[in-house]
Amino acid sequence: MQPALGLAAFCVKMEIKMKIRNNKNKQRGAAAIEYAILAAAMSLIMLNFLGDDGDLTKAINETYEEVINRLESVQNKG
16 A cells, blocks of 8 residues: 555655646746736837937837737737
8 A cells, every 4th residue: 555655655745746847837927927018018118208209219119019918919829
């Protein structure tokens, strides 16, 4: 009976490790989204100060749209 208990304990231990690993991956994903939101907010602030007719503004707008599109595609997959 002892080996079966050892196997059960091993399975529980592995399940806990998998849950911890999955939680870390979720936290990384959340951090990436937070950074994307910060980048978008910073670009809008820069856009406000630099005007809306320069090359930098066009690059920021294109990048902002790309971030939005990628976030929407990830959201649609989930």
